[in-house]
Amino acid sequence: MNIRRLHPATALLGAAAMGLTTLTACSTDAGDGRTDGKLDVVASFYPMQFLAQRIGGSHVHVSSLTKPGVEPHDLEISPRQTAQLSEAGLVVYLKGLQPSVDQAIGQADPKHVADAASYASLEDHGTEVEGEDAHEHAEGGEHGHEAHKAHEGDAAADPHIWLDPVRYAQVAEGVGKALQKADPDHAAAYKKNTAALVKQLGALNDDFKTGLKGRGTDTFITTHAAFGYLSERYGLRQEAISGVDPESEPSPARMRGLHTIAKKGKVNTVFFETLVSDKTAKALAGDLQLKTDVLDPIEGISDKSKGRDYFEVMRSNLTALRTALGAK
Structure with missing residues (x-):
């Protein structure tokens, strides 16, 4: 499913400008990482989006760079999405999974970033055995x-840490702290939601061990x-x-x-x-x-x-x- 779309340079510049204009127009507090009073959180793909939504709750607006049904390894970042990263109140991603996201974050230089790979240990799980x-x-x-x-x-290193509920709980705690730092006014809510999610992940771990x-x-x-x-x-x-x-x-x-x-x-x-x-x-x-x-x-x-x-x-x-x- 490696689908790569190449855009002419003029189209890229136009898309970037359009993206910046759209982001500015839809934000009630343009430039401060908020939309309608909520913290704008950009997630790289679903497991990061899930954490941001569950921990952020009603205080955040979460969008994902990877649309439903798209294989995240194949993602190519558009100029508009790069602009979106630069305007975000927090970016939640997993370094090493999506090279185009890593590169775009380096270009956009968002103020607050939560890298899931920094919250849990990564290992090599290569299985090519002949x-x-x-x-x-x-x-x-x-x-x-x-x-x-x-x-x-x-x-x-294998990036699929979310499939281990214990490691995913460690990532959840890291994302929770990143949200508290990016939006200290709602730190208590983020801390409470993080604790509830970590407890649910602990129960899931128990279910797997027993099952x-x-x-x-x-x-x-x-x-x-x-x-x-x-x-x-x-x-x-x-x-x-x-x-x-x-x-x-x-x-x-x-x-x-x-x-x-x-x-x-x-x-x-x-x-x-x-x-x-x-x-x-x-x-x-x-x-x-x-x-x-x-x-x-x-x-x-x-x-x-x-x-x-x-x-x-x-x-x-x-x-x-x-x-x-x-x-x-």
């Missing part, structure tokens, strides 16, 4: 874990390596068809390795996603005569999502994992 290494990885044990640790830093007990296997196969933090938290083994980038193509050796992993790991389901192509996942499942189901990395909410918000989709993911792993 040849005999695939056999060792499928067998599990400390050797496979240590080999993974030894290679940390060899690839870009995944008594499973028949730890191994699951999914489209791209988005579930490394979730797997680490609950003792699972993610085997991804592609890497952290959902658009990367698996090698023939990787596909052969997945055949072995599926058999040794007692895998009965191949998971696909809602925002990227399911072609390879369904082809692999057909070759192995396995079932397919959705495991959603929650990079965006659309009409195809199995839930209306983060919590609903996470619990749908838990149900899917329980079925696939044979949890009792």
Whole structure:
């Protein structure tokens, strides 16, 4: 789904000017990061938008750079969106996930920024395992874990921290503090809302720990390596068809390795996603005569999502994992 739109230089300048004019016109306090008395918060994509909305409540106006149904890795920032960043009261993003957003923030230089990557530790969860290494990885044990640790830093850090409720709670606390700093008049409300959200995330963590007990296997196969933090938290083994980038193509050796992993790991389901192509996942499942189901990395909410918000989709993911792993 790599769709890139190129605009002539004149169109870019015109769009930028239009964006600045529109932002000024719709703001009751132009230039101070507010619209109709509410703090303007710009989020890079859905998980950041969700935090800003839940913590900010009625005191913020939240917009997202990534529209529903758009794969966030593919996002290209428009001049108008860059202008929007410069005018925002707070920008909430995750550095390293969307290069175009990182670049635009550097250009716009907003006054207040909350970088989710600075609130929780990031790790390398690359899963491209080929040849005999695939056999060792499928067998599990400390050797496979240590080999993974030894290679940390060899690839870009995995940005999908929101799929671990514990790390996501850490990010929520960081966003809450950023909101308090950007809008101190409503600091008490932001602090209260943060505490309530962190409590809900704690309950979600408990649900996953309880729900995944008594499973028949730890191994699951999914489209791209988005579930490394979730797997680490609950003792699972993610085997991804592609890497952290959902658009990367698996090698023939990787596909052969997945055949072995599926058999040794007692895998009965191949998971696909809602925002990227399911072609390879369904082809692999057909070759192995396995079932397919959705495991959603929650990079965006659309009409195809199995839930209306983060919590609903996470619990749908838990149900899917329980079925696939044979949890009792």
